[in-house]
Amino acid sequence: MKSNKWRHLPAALLAVVFLLPLYFMLSxxxxxxxxxxxxTPELLPSPLAWGNYERAFELVDLPRxxxxxxxxxxxxxxxxxxxxxxxxxxxxxxxxRPAGALVxxxxxxxxVPLTALLVPRFTIFKELGLINTYVPLIAPAIMGTSxxxxxxxxxxxxxxxxxxxxxxxxxxxxxxATWWRVAMPLVRPVTVAVAxxxxxxxxGNFLDPLIYLxxxxxxxxxxxxxxxxxLDRTNFPLLLAGxxxxxxxxxxxxxxxxxxxxxxxxxxxxxxx
Amino acid sequence: xxxxxxxxxxxxxxxxxALRGFDLEVADGEFLxxxxxxxxxxxxxxxTAAGLEEVTExxxxxxxxxxxxxxxxxxxxxxxxxxxxxxxxxxxxENIGFGLRARGVKAGRARVKVLEAAELVGCEKLLDxxxxxxxxxxxxxxxxxxxxxREPDVHLLDEPLSNLDAQLxxxxxxxxxKLHQSVGATMVYVTHDQVEALTLGDRVAVLNQGILQQxxxxxxxxxxxxxxxxxxxxxxxxxxFFPGERVDGSLHAxxxxxxxRPNLPERVEVGVRPEHIQVDEGDEGAPAEVQVVEMAxxxxxxxxxxxxxxxxxxxxxxxxxxxxxxxxxxANPADAYLFDAETGETLT
Numbered sequence: 001m002k003s004n005k006w007r008h009l010p011a012a013l014l015a016v017v018f019l020l021p022l023y024f025m026l027s028x029x030x031x032x033x034x035x036x037x038x039x040t041p042e043l044l045p046s047p048l049a050w051g052n053y054e055r056a057f058e059l060v061d062l063p064r065x066x067x068x069x070x071x072x073x074x075x076x077x078x079x080x081x082x083x084x085x086x087x088x089x090x091x092x093x094x095x096x097r098p099a100g101a102l103v104x105x106x107x108x109x110x111x112v113p114l115t116a117l118l119v120p121r122f123t124i125f126k127e128l129g130l131i132n133t134y135v136p137l138i139a140p141a142i143m144g145t146s147x148x149x150x151x152x153x154x155x156x157x158x159x160x161x162x163x164x165x166x167x168x169x170x171x172x173x174x175x176x177a178t179w180w181r182v183a184m185p186l187v188r189p190v191t192v193a194v195a196x197x198x199x200x201x202x203x204g205n206f207l208d209p210l211i212y213l214x215x216x217x218x219x220x221x222x223x224x225x226x227x228x229x230x231l232d233r234t235n236f237p238l239l240l241a242g243x244x245x246x247x248x249x250x251x252x253x254x255x256x257x258x259x260x261x262x263x264x265x266x267x268x269x270x271x272x273x
Numbered sequence: 274x275x276x277x278x279x280x281x282x283x284x285x286x287x288x289x290x291a292l293r294g295f296d297l298e299v300a301d302g303e304f305l306x307x308x309x310x311x312x313x314x315x316x317x318x319x320x321t322a323a324g325l326e327e328v329t330e331x332x333x334x335x336x337x338x339x340x341x342x343x344x345x346x347x348x349x350x351x352x353x354x355x356x357x358x359x360x361x362x363x364x365x366x367e368n369i370g371f372g373l374r375a376r377g378v379k380a381g382r383a384r385v386k387v388l389e390a391a392e393l394v395g396c397e398k399l400l401d402x403x404x405x406x407x408x409x410x411x412x413x414x415x416x417x418x419x420x421x422x423r424e425p426d427v428h429l430l431d432e433p434l435s436n437l438d439a440q441l442x443x444x445x446x447x448x449x450x451k452l453h454q455s456v457g458a459t460m461v462y463v464t465h466d467q468v469e470a471l472t473l474g475d476r477v478a479v480l481n482q483g484i485l486q487q488x489x490x491x492x493x494x495x496x497x498x499x500x501x502x503x504x505x506x507x508x509x510x511x512x513x514f515f516p517g518e519r520v521d522g523s524l525h526a527x528x529x530x531x532x533x534r535p536n537l538p539e540r541v542e543v544g545v546r547p548e549h550i551q552v553d554e555g556d557e558g559a560p561a562e563v564q565v566v567e568m569a570x571x572x573x574x575x576x577x578x579x580x581x582x583x584x585x586x587x588x589x590x591x592x593x594x595x596x597x598x599x600x601x602x603x604a605n606p607a608d609a610y611l612f613d614a615e616t617g618e619t620l621t
Binding site for chain 2: 186
């Protein structure tokens with residue numbers, strides 16, 4: 001029983017390590033405007049300056065940028081889930097040799113730095129006349145956004161006993177129906193994980209909007225934050241207030257979907273084994 | 274329901290030949306058991322019948338249809354897997370009705386058929402549960418109900434009792450037999466367990482290395498094995514084999530001497546089942562030293578060293594000689610099986 005009592009301690013300590021920066025961002029956003037960052041950790045500033053949020057929203061059009069980011073995310077995340085899971089499912093249904101080759105190819109693609117693709121990508125989108133649109137921000141989703149997401153799905157589908165797919169085949173389901181009715185419900189936590197990862201990646205993507213978007217009304221949240229820092233470079237509380245506003249949707253989204261990570265139906269016989 | 278026929282089926286996995294010229298006819302309404310050791314090709318045969326594997330050569334027929342190139346879903350067969358392959362995210366009812374829904378059967382009609390199938394196998398009280406809430410035996414029933422609900426032409430069962438404990442396996446074996454008697458469907462059952470094969474099958478097909486060794490009623494396969502492989506594989510504990518030697522008109526085989534077996538080929542092998550070896554402490558028979566005594570409840574297995582041969586005898590529970598003691602063993606010539614030492618074929 002003693003071991004049970006302490007078993008969550010390492011996880012709690014790790015959580016604290018990850019939560020502290022968020023906390024200091026929050027507390028920093030409530031310091032008096034214009035003050036430099038504190039020299040020692042400050043748990044709660046006094047007095048609380050809620051006006052930083054009002055000021056940040058006055059200086060830059062954060063609501064519009066948030067809507068723009070949501071627009072991009074609303075296309076990129078579902079599209080990523082669709083293409084990455086299709087690719088992962090197809091790879092999982094291949095025999096060992098071609099599947100192995102595709103896994104190796106995905107790993108190689110994963111090692112290519114995104115910055116190495118900036119110029120060719122820009123050239124392509126420029127040629128297509130898609131600069132200053134959201135298409136370049138959404139287009140990677142057509143390829144699953146990252147080979148890592150494809151591999152996550154591949155490994156998850158590989159864990160499903162092949163007899164389940166064979167049963168579906170015998171019962172008259174085609175590949176698409178099998179993917180939707182058998183495979184996807186069995187990898188729901190992975191789907192949620194990929195959705196969250198893709199959401200975070202797309203939401204926080206700074207480089208692509210910086211390169212492809214010119215009109216201010218098309219800016220996404222990271223560009224809005226940059227604009228905020230440009231307007232008042234040393235006003236850290238103001239900048240942190242903007243950061244809190246930019247981070248909040250991600251945290252809210254995670255809180256909403258975290259229950260799917262913790263699904264309990266994992267007794268003996270789950271996956272038929 | 275319909276008959277199932279394999280005609281000269283060959284199946285290669287790269288260099289490995291899983292089935293070689295496999296011919297088999299399963300009659301309409303028959304319960305046929307395919308039995309053999311691991312890797313003998315029995316599951317491959319079943320999977321080719323289901324359409325889950327393409328045949329390299331030959332053809333497969335269900336009723337009067339050549340289904341060799343027909344998609345699995347259009348063959349109208351069902352399959353029960355060793356792992357049951359129940360969909361974990363669906364309830365028992367959804368699992369049973371899965372094929373009906375996939376084929377567009379209306380919800381009301383599907384529900385009636387699901388209930389009928391569930392009642393047939395005795396899982397009608399489990400309809401709202403998920404597979405992980407079921408015991409092994411219950412999952413087995415659900416898998417059977419899912420196979421029955423579509424009323425397919427042929428049921429294919431791939432070692433469906435292997436995951437159950439010994440007691441439940443015996444129970445489910447009887448249930449399966451009853452089920453077949455009540456629905457009268459064509460069933461092909463794959464197992465490596467020869468007890469299952471003998472108790473369940475109307476006929477038993479013994480496979481080894483992708484080749485059909487013998488096909489016949491269980492009693493025939495047990496009493497009149499076609500060759501040394503079948504004789505050694507069917508029967509538990511396995512048959513004893515001794516190299517035979519002709520000496521002055523009699524046949525010497527390990528510790529046994531059988532008189533009056535003329536017209537035998539030069540090299541023969543003699544098989545004697547453990548239950549046909551008589552053990553006593555008198556003066557008749559060959560002396561044998563008791564090495565191991567295994568109590569098996571209602572019988573005893575004796576591992577004996579007779580001259581240079583190791584002999585396994587199955588005797589009554591009350592026969593329990595001391596380890597290290599010497600007993601006498603005999604075998605009736607009528608109980609001795611003779612095989613050609615070259616080909617392994619049974620000699621009559």
